[in-house]
Amino acid sequence: MTSFSQVYAALRKKNIKQYALLAGCCFFSVLLITAYVCMMRSPTILNVLPEGGDSRKQVMMIFVLAVLGCGIFTTYASGLFFRHKSRETGIFMALGASRRQLKGLLTRELALLSFASCAAGAVLGAPLAWLIWRLFRLLLVDTEDMPLSFDPQAYLFALAFSVFVIAMLFIMLSRFIRRTNIIDVVNESRKSEPIREVPRRYGPMGIALLVGGGLLGYLTPSFFINVLHWYPPEGLTSITYLPALIGLYLLLLHTVVNGWRQGKNRYKHIIISSMMKFQGRQTVRNMLVITVLVTGAYFASFYTPMLGTGAMMGFDSRKVDYAFHYRSDQDMPGKDEIERMAAEENVTITSYASQPAAILGIDGQKYIETRGSLGVTYTHEYTELLSSGPFLSESAFNALTGDSLNIAPGVVMAVFDDEGNSNYWMSNDVTLITNPVTSEVLHVASSEQVLSNTMLFGRRVLDDTDYARITEGLTDEWLEEQVFFNVNNVSDTYNFAKRLFYTTTDRSSPEVEVYDSWDPVAKMLADQAGEDYVYDKEYLAENGIDAIDYRQRDSSNFRMFWKYMPQFRVLDKADFIKTTAVFLMLFIFIAIICFAAVIVIAYTRSLTIGLTNAQVYDDLRRLGASNSYLLKTVKGQISKVYFTPIFTGTVIIYAFYAMIMYFNDGGNLSGSELAGMANCLVLIAAGSALLYGVYRFTLRKVCGILNIQC
Amino acid sequence: MLAVENLKKSYHANKTTYEVLKGISLAVDKGEFVAVMGPSGSGKTTLLNCISCYIPADSGSIRLDNIELAALQEFELAEVRIRRLGFVFQDYLLLDGLTVRDNIMLPRIIGGKTDKGMEDATDRLCEVFGISPIKDKFPAEISGGEKQRTAVARALINNPLLILADEPTGNLDSKSSRKVINTFVQARDSLGATIFMVTHDSFAASFCDRVIILRDGTVWRELSRLDKMRGAFHDELLEAIRLMGEANGE
Numbered sequence: 001m002t003s004f005s006q007v008y009a010a011l012r013k014k015n016i017k018q019y020a021l022l023a024g025c026c027f028f029s030v031l032l033i034t035a036y037v038c039m040m041r042s043p044t045i046l047n048v049l050p051e052g053g054d055s056r057k058q059v060m061m062i063f064v065l066a067v068l069g070c071g072i073f074t075t076y077a078s079g080l081f082f083r084h085k086s087r088e089t090g091i092f093m094a095l096g097a098s099r100r101q102l103k104g105l106l107t108r109e110l111a112l113l114s115f116a117s118c119a120a121g122a123v124l125g126a127p128l129a130w131l132i133w134r135l136f137r138l139l140l141v142d143t144e145d146m147p148l149s150f151d152p153q154a155y156l157f158a159l160a161f162s163v164f165v166i167a168m169l170f171i172m173l174s175r176f177i178r179r180t181n182i183i184d185v186v187n188e189s190r191k192s193e194p195i196r197e198v199p200r201r202y203g204p205m206g207i208a209l210l211v212g213g214g215l216l217g218y219l220t221p222s223f224f225i226n227v228l229h230w231y232p233p234e235g236l237t238s239i240t241y242l243p244a245l246i247g248l249y250l251l252l253l254h255t256v257v258n259g260w261r262q263g264k265n266r267y268k269h270i271i272i273s274s275m276m277k278f279q280g281r282q283t284v285r286n287m288l289v290i291t292v293l294v295t296g297a298y299f300a301s302f303y304t305p306m307l308g309t310g311a312m313m314g315f316d317s318r319k320v321d322y323a324f325h326y327r328s329d330q331d332m333p334g335k336d337e338i339e340r341m342a343a344e345e346n347v348t349i350t351s352y353a354s355q356p357a358a359i360l361g362i363d364g365q366k367y368i369e370t371r372g373s374l375g376v377t378y379t380h381e382y383t384e385l386l387s388s389g390p391f392l393s394e395s396a397f398n399a400l401t402g403d404s405l406n407i408a409p410g411v412v413m414a415v416f417d418d419e420g421n422s423n424y425w426m427s428n429d430v431t432l433i434t435n436p437v438t439s440e441v442l443h444v445a446s447s448e449q450v451l452s453n454t455m456l457f458g459r460r461v462l463d464d465t466d467y468a469r470i471t472e473g474l475t476d477e478w479l480e481e482q483v484f485f486n487v488n489n490v491s492d493t494y495n496f497a498k499r500l501f502y503t504t505t506d507r508s509s510p511e512v513e514v515y516d517s518w519d520p521v522a523k524m525l526a527d528q529a530g531e532d533y534v535y536d537k538e539y540l541a542e543n544g545i546d547a548i549d550y551r552q553r554d555s556s557n558f559r560m561f562w563k564y565m566p567q568f569r570v571l572d573k574a575d576f577i578k579t580t581a582v583f584l585m586l587f588i589f590i591a592i593i594c595f596a597a598v599i600v601i602a603y604t605r606s607l608t609i610g611l612t613n614a615q616v617y618d619d620l621r622r623l624g625a626s627n628s629y630l631l632k633t634v635k636g637q638i639s640k641v642y643f644t645p646i647f648t649g650t651v652i653i654y655a656f657y658a659m660i661m662y663f664n665d666g667g668n669l670s671g672s673e674l675a676g677m678a679n680c681l682v683l684i685a686a687g688s689a690l691l692y693g694v695y696r697f698t699l700r701k702v703c704g705i706l707n708i709q710c
Numbered sequence: 711m712l713a714v715e716n717l718k719k720s721y722h723a724n725k726t727t728y729e730v731l732k733g734i735s736l737a738v739d740k741g742e743f744v745a746v747m748g749p750s751g752s753g754k755t756t757l758l759n760c761i762s763c764y765i766p767a768d769s770g771s772i773r774l775d776n777i778e779l780a781a782l783q784e785f786e787l788a789e790v791r792i793r794r795l796g797f798v799f800q801d802y803l804l805l806d807g808l809t810v811r812d813n814i815m816l817p818r819i820i821g822g823k824t825d826k827g828m829e830d831a832t833d834r835l836c837e838v839f840g841i842s843p844i845k846d847k848f849p850a851e852i853s854g855g856e857k858q859r860t861a862v863a864r865a866l867i868n869n870p871l872l873i874l875a876d877e878p879t880g881n882l883d884s885k886s887s888r889k890v891i892n893t894f895v896q897a898r899d900s901l902g903a904t905i906f907m908v909t910h911d912s913f914a915a916s917f918c919d920r921v922i923i924l925r926d927g928t929v930w931r932e933l934s935r936l937d938k939m940r941g942a943f944h945d946e947l948l949e950a951i952r953l954m955g956e957a958n959g960e
Contacts, residue, residue: 004822
């Protein structure tokens with residue numbers, strides 16, 4: 001051995017595990033973030049996630065959590081590396097090596113390690129995303145929406161994250177090498193990092209802050225919007241979750257430092273708790289990251305069972321097998337043609353009802369938004385003609401539903417879903433109805449009692465006389481036909497359903513090739529005012545938003561958002577996965593990435609318990625500790641690393657999800673939501689089983705390092 | 711060779727200042743084997759760390775071969791450590807990934823003086839200190855005494871002006887301690903080394919030419935062996951320690 005580089009090479013060979021650990025952490029962090037960002041920025045995904053929509057926000061929110069988690073984790077891994085490097089560096093310094101000399105060697109080593117691992121992660125990130133997506137397409141579902149394309153800009157994010165990892169490593173190196181007290185540097189690897197005294201009240205305080213902060217964070221935006229009439233910047237509402245995060249930190253801190261056991265048990269677990277305690281700060285930080293990632297992973301995982309259960313229950317509970325509506329000026333198949341088509345497909349129609357509906361203008365509160373320095377505020381202004389809505393006469397409603405409704409003249413009744421719930425755009429406060437052709441108006445009182453029928457959700461029903469009067473003079477473009485029919489053996493009628501769906505799109509004119517939010521009255525008012533209408537094809541194209549397109553009638557965008565999309569039970573049920581494939585697969589993908597990050601972090605953290613405590617275990621063995629006692633102390637520590645954050649994260653996200661479901665419907669849980677939550681429990685059981693498997697594997701590895709039989 | 715004058719050093723913890731060295735002055739001549747003794751907290755290790763330039767002194771002067779160490783830049787201090795000083799630590803500070811031979815050569819490698827002479831010098835030192843049979847072994851495979859003799863050989867590889875040893879027998883049994891002290895004596899006698907050793911061990915100190923006893927950050931007494939027998943000098947040291955205990959009210 002004749003050069004300092006050779007000395008370094010020999011030491012590197014000896015400590016290859018430390019290098020592998022750091023390189024592995026950098027690689028995995030960059031790999032996972034690159035895969036995530038490639039998917040998130042993929043045009044395939046962006047075409048499906050509406051801009052400004054909740055799904056895109058959720059994807060972004062989990063991405064931020066993943067970036068924070070991976071960032072903190074790589075910082076931890078780097079700290080661990082320098083801690084291990086400190087002894088030899090201190091010896092070199094003590095023997096007379098200059099800082100410049102050491103910095104040069106360490107810089108070369110770290111540059112090679114960090115560039116290679118980050119480059120490998122960044123290069124393999126996109127293929128990983130592609131591979132997972134390909135597996136989804138191969139094993140689960142494949143639709144015309146699903147071919148994956150990548151946006152080169154995604155690599156800018158991957159590059160930025162890699163730059164962060166490399167920069168962080170070099171900043172830590174610079175701080176490490178600048179340390180002047182050689183004795184401290186030598187002793188660094190043996191130094192414990194005890195947390196200051198943690199009062200026992202931190203435990204209950206943490207739980208209280210977590211619960212209170214979660215409620216505060218969730219309810220504050222509603223308070224701002226509904227009470228203060230203010231859409232605050234998203235950053236501001238996110239801050240309201242801060243108490244919850246502080247609560248989580250206090251809770252984990254108390255768990256690690258004090259533990260929840262008191263009395264005799266305190267002594268029984270003294271080795272476990274004291275070993276955890278003296279790696280306090282790092283342990284708590286790691287647990288915090290794991291907790292946050294577990295919440296992200298389950299949040300994404302819950303998407304599929306919640307959506308799937310709700311949709312499947314919705315399809316099953318429909319009161320008719322086939323329902324569709326169309327504008328009266330469209331050349332749609334009538335009863336005879338549909339029956340003929342059914343006969344050709346060996347389908348027997350058992351009941352058939354077709355009733356007219358009208359699109360009328362309604363009054364309401366116009367929201368006037370003002371953009372200011374603190375975000376957007378709004379005021380209400382009553383407007384006699386605000387938008388449109390579909391109306392039925394009471395006899396049409398009765399003919400379609402079989403009810404015997406009798407509405408008093410001058411009263412309008414709104415139709416909500418089967419459970420009597422509404423949504424943000426459907427209300428029962430209409431007082432003035434306008435015929436958009438003749439401008440005739442009808443003053444009405446909205447009935448406090450609402451009608452429940454999911455198949456006719458969003459319609460309003462009038463007394464026959466009122467209906468006849470107000471719809472007089474309407475041209476065909478303001479009139480609709482609502483068709484309901486049932487068939488024998490509905491589950492065997494997929495081909496017929498598809499043929500009928502294709503027929504309706506084939507015969508629909510470009511005038512009705514519109515989103516469900518397209519409102520003819522709003523369009524008319526915009527035209528009169530000489531303004532752009534935001535749902536016009538031209539406006540959408542100018543703003544880079546895909547319009548509804550008959551040529552893509554099997555796409556999720558079309559199936560979910562076409563204004564005249566039929567509701568055919570067999571078609572919707574069979575094509576549900578296909579229709580929502582991109583959404584479902586994206587969230588499954590995110591869950592996989594988050595779970596992978598959780599596993600890598602928990603595994604690495606546990607391995608360091610083995611690597612850093614080997615001496616302590618030798619001492620305990622010399623003091624007469626039996627194999628079973630040593631095994632118990634290892635189990636105690638590793639189970640804490642795994643189970644405390646995983647349990648905490650799981651409970652938090654499940655409670656949070658339940659809260660969202662509860663408040664979504666104005667304070668109750670619907671049957672489909674309860675069923676969805678039950679399915680989420682099944683998913684939690686599966687996730688927990690997987691993580692338990694990883695825990696067992698980790699335990700065996702650590703026991704191997706510490707020469708403990710397990 | 712080494713002249714320390716009015717050296718002061720204090721530490722600050724929790725808003726309290728602890729004065730550890732309160733103006734120490736001492737000198738070590740070439741070829742001299744000097745020990746520094748004193749109770750815990752008397753400032754022995756701090757004094758050694760200041761002389762080693764591992765920690766900066768608050769005031770005072772440390773001159774090594776007429777070079778004022780306090781005035782040197784960091785890279786110049788590194789140069790002094792590599793060319794003029796040799797170090798022996800209580801817990802050896804050998805690198806586990808290097809063999810005994812490589813550990814001994816380390817100061818030469820760091821200093822870039824890697825000629826054929828380096829290997830010869832290493833083998834010679836191994837021979838002198840009786841560690842030739844283990845020179846290809848790793849630190850984990852040898853005893854504490856062997857580790858410390860390796861550390862002494864490492865300290866001597868660059869022919870330093872001064873060897874600074876911090877409790878070199880602190881982790882060793884009496885047999886190994888004896889061997890390590892013999893190594894120092896051998897280094898002084900056959901290689902002309904100058905040694906400055908901090909120790910708790912009066913037996914180890916009794917092999918030295920001179921013993922400086924510290925108390926509360928000041929030099930309390932200096933004892934010279936002169937031509938006394940080692941046993942008699944050891945008794946003298948024990949008596950001094952007893953007196954200091956009495957003075958401390960123990």
